Amino acid sequence: MRLHHIGMNVKSLVRSKEFYQSYFGFEEEMVFEWGSEKILFLKKNDCRLELIEEPGEDNGSKRTFLHLALAVIDLETEIGLLKDSGLVPVEGPVVLENGWKVVFFFGPDGEIIELVEE
Numbered sequence: 001m002r003l004h005h006i007g008m009n010v011k012s013l014v015r016s017k018e019f020y021q022s023y024f025g026f027e028e029e030m031v032f033e034w035g036s037e038k039i040l041f042l043k044k045n046d047c048r049l050e051l052i053e054e055p056g057e058d059n060g061s062k063r064t065f066l067h068l069a070l071a072v073i074d075l076e077t078e079i080g081l082l083k084d085s086g087l088v089p090v091e092g093p094v095v096l097e098n099g100w101k102v103v104f105f106f107g108p109d110g111e112i113i114e115l116v117e118e
Helices: 013-024 075-084
Strands: 006-009 027-034 037-044 047-053 067-071 091-095 101-106 112-117
Touching: 013 027, 013 037, 013 047, 075 091, 075 101, 075 112
Parallel strands: 006 047, 067 112
Antiparallel strands: 027 037, 037 047, 091 101, 101 112
16 A cells, blocks of 8 residues: 545645645646535655645635655755745754654645655
8 A cells, every 4th residue: 555645625726736836846637626626636756735625615724634745865955946946944954863854844825845855
């Protein structure tokens, strides 16, 4: 068994799509409607994000999503590229007891994006 995707409610599919495409290189895989929900799948390599927008709802109040962790080869290079694009870390980089280097950013709806170099 392997992780297929991570889903989260967002306030705006357009804003979240632009954010994950611009800063993290995700590409649109598919978009569709399920009842009143608008659903967008983004993909980068084997990593998928399912972004769910339900019109008229305060999606921030019902989110159960905690954070998204993306593996990177060179953390310092990634941080530099994101800073050059205007995205500043909210915490880190730090080295954990197990030797992993991590840094944290906020997404457009307050979600936490963690970059991990093992």
